[in-house]
Amino acid sequence: MGFLTNIWGFLQRAWTIAVHEPKKLMHCLKVGLALSLVSLFYYMRPLYQGVGGNAMWAVMTVVVVSEYTVGATLSKSVNRATGTFLAGALAVGVHWVATQSGEKLEPIILQASVFLLAAAATFSRFIPSIKARFDYGAMIFILTFSLVSVSGYRVQKLFKLAHDRLSTIAIGTSICILISMLVCPVWAGTELHNLIKNNMEKLSDSLDGTMCSRIFRNDVKSNNTKSEASNKILQAYKCTLNSKATEESLANFARWEPAHGGFNFGHPWKEYLKVGASLRSCAYCVEALNGSSICSDAKVPDFLKAHFSKFCRRLSASSSAVMKELAVAIRDSVIDIGEGNASSAVVTLAEMVPLVTVTSLLIEIAARTEKIAEA
Amino acid sequence: MGFLTNIWGFLQRAWTIAVHEPKKLMHCLKVGLALSLVSLFYYMRPLYQGVGGNAMWAVMTVVVVSEYTVGATLSKSVNRATGTFLAGALAVGVHWVATQSGEKLEPIILQASVFLLAAAATFSRFIPSIKARFDYGAMIFILTFSLVSVSGYRVQKLFKLAHDRLSTIAIGTSICILISMLVCPVWAGTELHNLIKNNMEKLSDSLDGTMCSRIFRNDVKSNNTKSEASNKILQAYKCTLNSKATEESLANFARWEPAHGGFNFGHPWKEYLKVGASLRSCAYCVEALNGSSICSDAKVPDFLKAHFSKFCRRLSASSSAVMKELAVAIRDSVIDIGEGNASSAVVTLAEMVPLVTVTSLLIEIAARTEKIAEA
Numbered sequence: 001m002g003f004l005t006n007i008w009g010f011l012q013r014a015w016t017i018a019v020h021e022p023k024k025l026m027h028c029l030k031v032g033l034a035l036s037l038v039s040l041f042y043y044m045r046p047l048y049q050g051v052g053g054n055a056m057w058a059v060m061t062v063v064v065v066s067e068y069t070v071g072a073t074l075s076k077s078v079n080r081a082t083g084t085f086l087a088g089a090l091a092v093g094v095h096w097v098a099t100q101s102g103e104k105l106e107p108i109i110l111q112a113s114v115f116l117l118a119a120a121a122t123f124s125r126f127i128p129s130i131k132a133r134f135d136y137g138a139m140i141f142i143l144t145f146s147l148v149s150v151s152g153y154r155v156q157k158l159f160k161l162a163h164d165r166l167s168t169i170a171i172g173t174s175i176c177i178l179i180s181m182l183v184c185p186v187w188a189g190t191e192l193h194n195l196i197k198n199n200m201e202k203l204s205d206s207l208d209g210t211m212c213s214r215i216f217r218n219d220v221k222s223n224n225t226k227s228e229a230s231n232k233i234l235q236a237y238k239c240t241l242n243s244k245a246t247e248e249s250l251a252n253f254a255r256w257e258p259a260h261g262g263f264n265f266g267h268p269w270k271e272y273l274k275v276g277a278s279l280r281s282c283a284y285c286v287e288a289l290n291g292s293s294i295c296s297d298a299k300v301p302d303f304l305k306a307h308f309s310k311f312c313r314r315l316s317a318s319s320s321a322v323m324k325e326l327a328v329a330i331r332d333s334v335i336d337i338g339e340g341n342a343s344s345a346v347v348t349l350a351e352m353v354p355l356v357t358v359t360s361l362l363i364e365i366a367a368r369t370e371k372i373a374e375a
Numbered sequence: 376m377g378f379l380t381n382i383w384g385f386l387q388r389a390w391t392i393a394v395h396e397p398k399k400l401m402h403c404l405k406v407g408l409a410l411s412l413v414s415l416f417y418y419m420r421p422l423y424q425g426v427g428g429n430a431m432w433a434v435m436t437v438v439v440v441s442e443y444t445v446g447a448t449l450s451k452s453v454n455r456a457t458g459t460f461l462a463g464a465l466a467v468g469v470h471w472v473a474t475q476s477g478e479k480l481e482p483i484i485l486q487a488s489v490f491l492l493a494a495a496a497t498f499s500r501f502i503p504s505i506k507a508r509f510d511y512g513a514m515i516f517i518l519t520f521s522l523v524s525v526s527g528y529r530v531q532k533l534f535k536l537a538h539d540r541l542s543t544i545a546i547g548t549s550i551c552i553l554i555s556m557l558v559c560p561v562w563a564g565t566e567l568h569n570l571i572k573n574n575m576e577k578l579s580d581s582l583d584g585t586m587c588s589r590i591f592r593n594d595v596k597s598n599n600t601k602s603e604a605s606n607k608i609l610q611a612y613k614c615t616l617n618s619k620a621t622e623e624s625l626a627n628f629a630r631w632e633p634a635h636g637g638f639n640f641g642h643p644w645k646e647y648l649k650v651g652a653s654l655r656s657c658a659y660c661v662e663a664l665n666g667s668s669i670c671s672d673a674k675v676p677d678f679l680k681a682h683f684s685k686f687c688r689r690l691s692a693s694s695s696a697v698m699k700e701l702a703v704a705i706r707d708s709v710i711d712i713g714e715g716n717a718s719s720a721v722v723t724l725a726e727m728v729p730l731v732t733v734t735s736l737l738i739e740i741a742a743r744t745e746k747i748a749e750a
Binding site for chain 2: 010013014017018021024025027028029031032033035036039056059060063064066110111114115116118119120122123124126127129139142143146147150151241242244245284
């Protein structure tokens, strides 16, 4: 019974995802389509003769390279192609050296080169700047190099193998890139833009009024029915706290994408990261405030509470309004010039963060002044 | 010239990593060793006859499965083996059905099954609980299923192909697992433990004294030479802010690991996540405080400042001391019973976070009381 309930819950969750994010459903169909297309190469005889028995490399490429966003697909394709090409060229070179140096030395040279290059490429994956952009390429480099140099000992037709692998990878990646760009494309740039915009809106919702109500908790006790919904709004900012990794990978992928929508190639994606960082530091303040409100139901005289509550509400409402305007500015920046607006938004936001902090602290002080007086 | 400087800087950074983290250097050598071992299968004739021309699957497995921590290697190995086995069995079944239903229907059934299963497996990778633990397995499932069902149309020796693939994967994964566990193992559990411990210590360092000095900035102006070092300590807590993703993936991998050091199999790794979350919410407070100190150099009378400064320093020193004790408790929990201590540490910490918050706010209030009086 418990097992069945588990499965049922699992299916329900899957259904929720499918209904709420049709883009993801579409992505699955795209992967299926790409795989069907590439397996046609296997079924059609003339094509099959062309690329030889290595057509399975094309299948493998499609499975590995298909990613959710266009940028990720492009980045993986470029990584895969470059890694394969470099490693293939190097492996052929090493193989040539090895065959020249006699039958006894040959396996030793091959083994040593595999060991050294694999260790070096693995090490390069630990360096942050390489890890961010060429992690996959380094792995493919190790893979291709060891495959080619190991099988070169047997197959004798090294050039043919290298050529086959390159051409099948070309087939696989071009199918994937075409499908991901032409059928309902999901652009990493647009996703990043929306993520930042939504985070900003949620943060401003959390700031707006609701926060004050929570801190001056007594005020809301009268309308307890609302508190469920308002609590949800209040928690909305939490997604901003941990979005750093997502933002960085999206910005990384967005760099690979060609012009789309209102974004040009070379759109200043890094500016978005700065806006994201400002938003996060603002969310930290909200989080600190929210956590501290636990201890704030101390004995504060009512007249003081009422006085400060009015004041704070005005403050947080106005900072929320500023943030909403910024969100609108960001939304519109696509239609406008993009760069100029995004930068100015960053500047404005950087100026705004201290303001919000002050607001938060003022709210706190209102709740605590009495305590100090007692001390 | 600029290019050469870039390369020089890059090499310097690489050297720093190599010197400061010898474990990472060791990992590279381990990968090289595993690859050399597996390529021996290719060079030795009798073994080569055994697993057939598909020995390159073993090379591929080694490259893909070699991960930094033991837990990650184990998790990837299990995923790869399970995914391959399930997909292979299913593909053989579908192939049998297809051959039974006549020559005309055969390619259609194969194509449709590839399309449907690839789409379903891709979709499953979007479901969070699957993504966290079986993401790689789902990819391997798609890969193996399409490879077997596509090449089954040609090769005719389906069972042999499936068997070869399974046995080569078994060879590859067992080499990787043995090497990662026997040669200088890096346990995800220990890494997680150290990460949490270090974060706690850094946070307590940041809290200790330095914070106050920063907020009551005038005090430190006298000893400006120290401020460089103290600033570094003050910034130390920042690494706690964004460690959520790392902690979660380490806890995920740690679950796969057998008993090692003071940790048993089934150690309550989830408790570490809770401690991590508490630490983070504490770090948010520190961050909010730190950000707000920008505006705190207002005109506060010196006698007030001196008075509060003494008070706050005592507060932050004591909360820092509490946290240091907790860090020691966590470090010792390995030697002791583990479970009991870790849980109690969580409880203590959960009680402590509000305390730290109060401290922070008291510090703030000290700096701002004057302003309110003016308002």
